[in-house]
Amino acid sequence: MATLSKRSCLKFLLHLAQDNLDFRLPEIKALLAVRGKPFHPDENFKEKSPFWCLDGLCEDDVRAIMARSVCAKSAFELWGHGETHSDLQTSLLNYPLENMSPFMHKDSTYRINVYTFNKTLEFTDRIKRIDALEYLPFEGTVSLKRAQHIFCLLEDYGTDPNNIPDNPYYVYFGRWIADGQRELIRSHSVKNRHFIGNTSMDAGLSFIMANHAKVKENDVVFDPFVGTGSLLVACSHFGAYVCGIDIDYNTIHGRGRSSRKNQKWRGPDENIRANLRQYGTEKMYLDVMVSDASKSVWRNAALFDAIITDPPYGIRESTRRTGSHKDIPRPPDAIYLESHVPVSLAYHLNDIFTDLLNFSAHHLVMGGRLVYWLPVYRPEYSEEMVPLHPCLQLVSNCEQTLSSHTARRLITMEKIKEPQEFDSLAHLADSRFRPYQGHNAFREKYFSGLNKRCGKEDNKSDVNGE
Ligand SMILES: C[S@@+](CC[C@H](N)C(=O)[O-])C[C@H]1O[C@@H](n2cnc3c(N)ncnc32)[C@H](O)[C@@H]1O
Structure with missing residues (x-):
C-alpha cells in the first residue's frame, strides 16, 4: 500500500457557489495569500464557471481555504476530468496509482456521490453513472452512512438554464476533501x-x-x-x-x-x-x-x-459629520464649548x-x-x-x-x-x-434613477443591507 507522503502532482477542484460571482476570485486569492500560496488555475480556467481546477497546492492549503471560504461550496482532490465520460476514463486510468491507493485498500469504506450542475438526474441515471466507474480499482466496502472516503462524479451542464444539453460539457471525478463555510x-x-x-x-x-x-x-x-x-x-x-x-x-x-x-x-x-x-x-x-x-x-x-x-x-x-459653516459665538466663560461641536x-x-x-x-x-x-x-x-x-x-x-x-x-x-x-x-x-x-450626488441620482428610469419596481433593491 502506498503511503500518503509518496503522493505527488496533486490537482484540486473547487466547486463554487453561483452567487456573488465577482467576489469569488479575490476571496480565494486572499485566502491563498494568507498561506503564502499563489493562485495557479489550470489552462481551462473560466472565472464565471462553478468549477475551478487549481495546481501547486497541498491538501492542507485546500483545507485551510475551505475553513474560511463562503464562496466555495466543496473541494476535491481531482483524480480525472474530461469533456466526455470516455475522456474521464482515460484521464482516471492515467492517474498515478500511488495517489489513489491509500483511499482504495480493502480495509477502507467508501461512497460515490453524483453531482450535476444545471441539470437534475433521475435516481436510476445516477446509479448507472456510478456503475460505469467499475474500472476504478476500489477494493474497500461501500458504506453509504459512514464512509471513510467520499468520492464524487461531477457533471457540468453549463450555466444557461434555458439551454441544457443532453450530455455534460465537462466531467470531473475526485476525492472529497472539505466543504466551505456556506453554513455561516x-x-x-x-x-x-x-x-x-x-x-x-x-x-x-x-x-x-x-x-x-x-x-x-x-x-x-x-x-x-x-x-x-x-x-x-x-x-x-x-x-x-x-x-x-x-x-x-x-x-x-x-x-x-x-x-x-x-x-x-x-x-x-x-x-x-x-x-x-x-x-x-x-x-x-x-x-x-x-x-x-x-x-x-x-x-x-x-x-x-x-x-x-x-x-x-x-x-x-x-452622511453627516460634526462641525458648522456658521461662526457660532462662544461665551468666554464656557470652557466645555472648546470641544463641543453643536x-x-x-x-x-x-x-x-x-x-x-x-x-x-x-x-x-x-x-x-x-x-x-x-x-x-x-x-x-x-x-x-x-x-x-x-x-x-x-x-x-x-x-x-x-x-x-x-x-x-x-x-x-x-x-x-x-x-x-x-x-x-x-x-x-x-x-x-x-x-x-x-459622484457626490449619488443620493439624488439614486432616487431620480428610481423614478425616471425604472419606475417603482427598483424601490425593492436595497443599499447597505439585506
Ligand atoms: C451603512 S452604515 C454601517 C452599517 C454597518 N456595517 C452595520 O452592519 O450595521 C453607516 C454608518 O455610518 C455612520 N456614520 C455616518 N456618518 C458618520 C461619521 N461622520 N463618522 C462615523 N460614523 C458615521 C452612520 O451612523 C451609520 O451607522
Whole structure:
C-alpha cells in the first residue's frame, strides 16, 4: 500500500457557489495569500464557471481555504476530468496509482456521490453513472452512512438554464476533501441577530469582506462606520480583536427606535457586544465609541491589521459629520464649548473616501488591507473613478448590482508604503487620487434613477443591507 507522503502532482477542484460571482476570485486569492500560496488555475480556467481546477497546492492549503471560504461550496482532490465520460476514463486510468491507493485498500469504506450542475438526474441515471466507474480499482466496502472516503462524479451542464444539453460539457471525478463555510450565511443571518439596524450588512457579504481583508487570528480590526457591528461579528468569527466608531449615539449605545417590525424601542441589551456574545466571540470585543470618522481621535501610533467598513451613502442613513459653516459665538466663560461641536455638516461622499484612504494609509500595518464599499451610478461609472492613494495598492474591485442604474463596488486595497507629508490626498493636486468628486450626488441620482428610469419596481433593491 502506498503511503500518503509518496503522493505527488496533486490537482484540486473547487466547486463554487453561483452567487456573488465577482467576489469569488479575490476571496480565494486572499485566502491563498494568507498561506503564502499563489493562485495557479489550470489552462481551462473560466472565472464565471462553478468549477475551478487549481495546481501547486497541498491538501492542507485546500483545507485551510475551505475553513474560511463562503464562496466555495466543496473541494476535491481531482483524480480525472474530461469533456466526455470516455475522456474521464482515460484521464482516471492515467492517474498515478500511488495517489489513489491509500483511499482504495480493502480495509477502507467508501461512497460515490453524483453531482450535476444545471441539470437534475433521475435516481436510476445516477446509479448507472456510478456503475460505469467499475474500472476504478476500489477494493474497500461501500458504506453509504459512514464512509471513510467520499468520492464524487461531477457533471457540468453549463450555466444557461434555458439551454441544457443532453450530455455534460465537462466531467470531473475526485476525492472529497472539505466543504466551505456556506453554513455561516444561515447561522449568522441578520434575521436572527440580537441587535440590528436599517443598514446591517448581510452575513455572507460580511464574511466575504473579512476574507478579502485577509483577517486572521489575533489581528486587530477597525470599522470607522461600525453601525450595528456586522463586520465586527464576521471578523471576530475568524479570531480577530475588533473595535469601531460611529457618529450615532443611539447606535453605539443600543438605544432609540428598533429596526424590528413588531418592536418600537430597542431592548436593554441590544448592542454590538451582545451580538458578539450571541455568536460566542465576546472575548474578541475591544470596544466601540461615539466618534466622527472625519476627525480622527487616534494617536499616530495606533495601528490596525485591517480596516473594513461600509460607509454611509445617504440613502438609508445620513452622511453627516460634526462641525458648522456658521461662526457660532462662544461665551468666554464656557470652557466645555472648546470641544463641543453643536451642529453637523453634510459629509460629502468624496470627503468620506478621501478621509478613509488617508486614515488607512496612516493607521494600517504594512501589508494591512482596507476593504470598503463604494456606491456608484452605473451609467457614469468607469474604473478611473475608484479613489487611489500613493500608499495603498488596489487589489480588487468587485461589483454588486443594486438596480439597473446603481451598484456598490467592494474595493480592497493593501498598504505598500508609509505615508510622507505630501502623500495626504488633500494635498495631492493629481486628480487621479480624488476622482470620485462628480459622484457626490449619488443620493439624488439614486432616487431620480428610481423614478425616471425604472419606475417603482427598483424601490425593492436595497443599499447597505439585506
Ligand atoms: C451603512 S452604515 C454601517 C452599517 C454597518 N456595517 C452595520 O452592519 O450595521 C453607516 C454608518 O455610518 C455612520 N456614520 C455616518 N456618518 C458618520 C461619521 N461622520 N463618522 C462615523 N460614523 C458615521 C452612520 O451612523 C451609520 O451607522
